[in-house]
Amino acid sequence: MLSTVTPVLIFLQAEVSRTSVAWERIQHPDLAKFLVFGALLFVIGVAGVLTRRNIIVIFMSIELILNAANLNFIAFARYLQETGNANAVAGQIFTVFIIVVAAAEAAIGLGIVIALYRNKETILLDQIDILKW
Amino acid sequence: MSLSGWEAVFFWVFAPAAIFAGLLTVMARNTVHSALFLISSLLSVAALFVLLGAEFIAGVQILVYVGGVMVLFLFVIMLVNVGSEERGDVSIFNGTRQVAAGLIFCLLLALTLLFAVNQGVEGLKARDRLKEETIQRTSNQNLEVAATGTARISKESEKLGSALYRYGSLAFEVASVLLLVAIIGSVMLARTIKQEAAADDVSPEVLLEESKYESELARFVSSETEAVRETNA
Numbered sequence: 397m398l399s400t401v402t403p404v405l406i407f408l409q410a411e412v413s414r415t416s417v418a419w420e421r422i423q424h425p426d427l428a429k430f431l432v433f434g435a436l437l438f439v440i441g442v443a444g445v446l447t448r449r450n451i452i453v454i455f456m457s458i459e460l461i462l463n464a465a466n467l468n469f470i471a472f473a474r475y476l477q478e479t480g481n482a483n484a485v486a487g488q489i490f491t492v493f494i495i496v497v498a499a500a501e502a503a504i505g506l507g508i509v510i511a512l513y514r515n516k517e518t519i520l521l522d523q524i525d526i527l528k529w
Numbered sequence: 530m531s532l533s534g535w536e537a538v539f540f541w542v543f544a545p546a547a548i549f550a551g552l553l554t555v556m557a558r559n560t561v562h563s564a565l566f567l568i569s570s571l572l573s574v575a576a577l578f579v580l581l582g583a584e585f586i587a588g589v590q591i592l593v594y595v596g597g598v599m600v601l602f603l604f605v606i607m608l609v610n611v612g613s614e615e616r617g618d619v620s621i622f623n624g625t626r627q628v629a630a631g632l633i634f635c636l637l638l639a640l641t642l643l644f645a646v647n648q649g650v651e652g653l654k655a656r657d658r659l660k661e662e663t664i665q666r667t668s669n670q671n672l673e674v675a676a677t678g679t680a681r682i683s684k685e686s687e688k689l690g691s692a693l694y695r696y697g698s699l700a701f702e703v704a705s706v707l708l709l710v711a712i713i714g715s716v717m718l719a720r721t722i723k724q725e726a727a728a729d730d731v732s733p734e735v736l737l738e739e740s741k742y743e744s745e746l747a748r749f750v751s752s753e754t755e756a757v758r759e760t761n762a
Contacts, residue, residue, distance in 0.1 A: 424531035425540045428650040430577070433544045435642035437551050437574075439635050444555035446631030447622045450614060452560055452606055456567045459598070460551050463574050466586070474581040479657045485692040488685075491586050492693065495593050496704045500711035502598045506605045507718035513609045514721070515747075520614075522623065526751065 430471035437464035449520045451512075455505050462498045466491045536580055543580070547573035558621055560611045564602050568595050585686040 437460055444457030473487030513519055516526075532540055550570035557563040571594045578587035613619050622628050693701060720728070726736050 422541070423537050424533050425537055425544075426531040426650075427653070428646060429540070429544070430581070431646040431650065432643060433548065433577075435639065435646060436548050437570075439639040439642065440548070440551040440555055442638060443631060443635040446634065447628045448555065449619075449621060449623055450560060450611065452602065452609070452611070453555070453563050453621075456554055456563055456602065459567065459594070460554065460570065463571060463594075466590075467574055467577060470578050470581045470583045470586060473583065475653075477582070485685075485688050486696075488583055488586055488689050489693055489697050491583075492589065492689075493697075493700060493704055495586075495589055496708065499593055499598055500707050502601060503711045503715040504718070506601055507715035509605055510608060510719040517610075519609050519611065520619070526747070526754075528754075 427471055427475045431468060434464045434467040434471070437461075437467065449522055451509055451519045451521050451524075452506075454521070455502065455509075459498060459502070462494055466494055469494070532580060539576065540580055543573045543576040546570075547577065558617070559615050560606050561603065564599060564606060567602075568599050571595055571599070582685055583689075585689050 441457045441460035441464060444460065445454050448454055448457065469487040469491045473484050476487070477484035509519060512524065516524055518524065547570050550566045550573060553566040554563050554570060557566060571590060575587040575590040575595075578584075578590060614621050623631075722736050722740055726732065
């Protein structure tokens with residue numbers, strides 16, 4: 397009797413300790429959680445760029461990608477700050493410049509979209525094929 | 530680095546919110562809805578920035594992205610005609626094969642990234658374990674943690690500003706030139722023939738002649754490509 401119950405008990409104990417560890421990790425999100433969410437945002441942006449036809453939505457997906465990079469930079473800046481790195485503000489400086497470049501890129505890109513729409517009367521990318529053989 | 534208490538709760542509110550809003554941005558049929566979902570995603574990421582102690586970046590994110598870039602996007606959406614997508618006349622995605630290839634690529638990318646994140650963070654933690662322990666021992670542990678980390682609203686912005694002007698001043702100036710170029714370039718790209726004539730002090734007829742010639746050329750090129758396609762097919 398005891399010999400059959402003991403492994404089950406050990407298994408249950410291991411399970412309980414594992415779930416408590418998982419719960420502990422959920423209660424204390426660390427660098428890895430931020431990086432995982434940044435990676436997911438990045439992949440969603442890439443999926444948008446690859447699958448959508450509307451050029452404006454593709455631009456928005458690019459903004460998503462840049463934001464994922466910003467999230468990573470800020471998470472690493474915080475991590476380095478907490479481990480006492482003197483140069484921890486560098487991540488935030490990079491983020492400022494990424495935001496500047498994203499704003500410039502959006503202005504230019506949307507100007508191109510307007511010019512394209514005036515000439516071709518469409519914003520669907522697969523109909524803009526004048527360079528294609 | 531780990532958040533605790535209410536910070537963790539806010540993390541688990543805002544991080545999934547950012548992901549879901551990003552997904553809906555990509556999947557929404559109406560482009561205006563896409564833009565609004567992107568705004569909510571950007572706001573959620575700004576909240577995560579606040580949780581991470583980067584208050585200045587969060588403010589810049591809301592002011593520049595939500596207040597500037599997304600308003601620009603909405604203006605352009607209203608200027609161009611996206612009606613055929615909204616009414617459901619045409620598919621919002623590429624052809625099935627392209628979508629399948631893209632999604633497979635994204636899946637592989639996601640798996641690779643998650644693997645790399647796990648590996649890398651383990652390595653990083655192993656490297657910094659000693660440092661972190663000493664810091665935790667030396668820093669006072671009795672601080673109460675506030676809901677949004679405001680107990681830590683700190684000299685972060687001050688540090689960022691001084692570092693920006695001390696170490697990144699050249700890049701700062703280059704960024705300002707870049708913004709100037711972007712302004713002038715977008716004005717140049719988006720103006721009409723009449724505006725072009727007014728700015729260049731040419732009579733509009735000349736430009737109209739030119740544009741007529743150009744459009745005839747374009748028509749000729751497209752008819753030629755049609756002919757080539759037909760012969761190919």
